[in-house]
Amino acid sequence: GESVGLHLPTLSVQEGDNSIINCAYSNSASDYFIWYKQESGKGPQFIIDIRSNMDKRQGQRVTVLLNKTVKHLSLQIAATQPGDSAVYFCAETFSGGYNKLIFGAGTRLAVHP
Amino acid sequence: GAVVSQHPSWVICKSGTSVKIECRSLDFQATTMFWYRQFPKQSLMLMATSNEGSKATYEQGVEKDKFLINHASLTLSTLTVTSAHPEDSSFYICSASTSSQGDYGYTFGSGTRLTVV
Numbered sequence: 029g030e031s032v033g034l035h036l037p038t039l040s041v042q043e044g045d046n047s048i049i050n051c052a053y054s055n056s057a058s059d060y061f062i063w064y065k066q067e068s069g070k071g072p073q074f075i076i077d078i079r080s081n082m083d084k085r086q087g088q089r090v091t092v093l094l095n096k097t098v099k100h101l102s103l104q105i106a107a108t109q110p111g112d113s114a115v116y117f118c119a120e121t122f123s124g125g126y127n128k129l130i131f132g133a134g135t136r137l138a139v140h141p
Numbered sequence: 142g143a144v145v146s147q148h149p150s151w152v153i154c155k156s157g158t159s160v161k162i163e164c165r166s167l168d169f170q171a172t173t174m175f176w177y178r179q180f181p182k183q184s185l186m187l188m189a190t191s192n193e194g195s196k197a198t199y200e201q202g203v204e205k206d207k208f209l210i211n212h213a214s215l216t217l218s219t220l221t222v223t224s225a226h227p228e229d230s231s232f233y234i235c236s237a238s239t240s241s242q243g244d245y246g247y248t249f250g251s252g253t254r255l256t257v258v
Contacts, residue, residue, distance in 0.1 A: 036182050036183070036184075062247070069232075069252070069254070070251055070252060071147070071234050071249035071250050071251045071252045072185070072234070072249045073249075074247075117184060117185065127173065127238055128175060128187060128190050129175065129187070129236065129238075129247055130187060131177075131184045131185040131186075131187075132184065133184050134183075134184045
């Protein structure tokens with residue numbers, strides 16, 4: 029849903045551990061979801077996406093889970109590396125709304141060696 | 142892959158002046174372009190959506206006379222911040238979207254850091 033003036037929570041993990049980043053979305057009509065990684069001073073970078081007709085999708089070291097019942101998304105990163113340190117955002121959109129992409133609040137991931 | 146070029150990457154301007162930010166899709170035609178604003182340690186907030194050749198649709202609370210958006214071609218959209226004030230200082234990011242047979246993808250620019258002094 030719309031993110032209004034929220035400050036970013038931080039998830040701290042040890043290098044090599046698995047990370048789970050959660051996101052709640054607000055629009056039950058949303059049918060397409062994307063996870064982005066954003067490094068300081070840069071634009072968002074696509075990580076993985078999922079459509080509403082799926083509940084799980086896997087990529088390289090990443091998995092996205094979708095629970096439409098409770099409007100919840102999660103991003104799992106396996107064997108987290110220092111290079112994964114960034115801010116992660118989920119984003120949602122729905123067909124028929126000019127496909128505008130609405131970002132969630134975001135989570136800062138800090139990976140410690 | 143799809144590339145969106147946004148420039149300038151940073152700009153400093155005096156209060157009361159106007160600043161133009163350009164967003165170009167380099168290797169594809171963008172049906173729709175989106176403009177976002179991001180304050181430090183916050184999320185991206187959608188400002189407006191523009192389709193080529195038509196007026197932009199602004200989100201609630203965004204002043205259309207202050208943030209002028211032009212989308213004259215399928216590869217170029219511009220955002221002009223008019224009469225800028227220090228509170229307009231922010232990170233502005235554009236995104237270009239293509240829509241084909243129900244599939245859509247979003248490609249983001251690298252952002253523009255605007256500082257109004």
